[in-house]
Amino acid sequence: MNISIDYTKREPIYEQIVREVEKLITLGVLKSGSQIPSVRALAYDLGINPNTVKKAYDILEENGLIISKSTKGTFISDNISKAKELKIEELINKIREITKELETYGLDKEEIIKRMK
Numbered sequence: 001m002n003i004s005i006d007y008t009k010r011e012p013i014y015e016q017i018v019r020e021v022e023k024l025i026t027l028g029v030l031k032s033g034s035q036i037p038s039v040r041a042l043a044y045d046l047g048i049n050p051n052t053v054k055k056a057y058d059i060l061e062e063n064g065l066i067i068s069k070s071t072k073g074t075f076i077s078d079n080i081s082k083a084k085e086l087k088i089e090e091l092i093n094k095i096r097e098i099t100k101e102l103e104t105y106g107l108d109k110e111e112i113i114k115r116m117k
Contacts, residue, residue: 001036017056025080032078
């Protein structure tokens with residue numbers, strides 16, 4: 001699993017891991033049922049504390065993207081389409097928030113769309 005971590009960012013490493021795994025799932029790089037590295041293996045590969053990876057995996061599991069099977073490993077969930085929809089909805093809500101903020105600066109929706117293009 002090819003995860004890029006930027007150690008100079010202010011964003012916590014565990015959040016970067018979550019975001020990267022979500023992106024790999026959305027792009028189809030990680031498919032339903034495929035196994036992902038163990039907490040220790042990924043921590044070793046990234047040169048970080050296993051607790052950081054564990055925190056990221058806990059969030060991914062809570063969001064329904066991965067499933068941990070005792071003695072078998074950690075796998076991408078079979079229910080990723082629902083998880084993708086939730087992520088898309090989350091991003092749409094962020095766009096709505098930013099749009100509202102831009103409107104407070106006097107831009108109307110047409111101007112916002114024009115500038116985005």
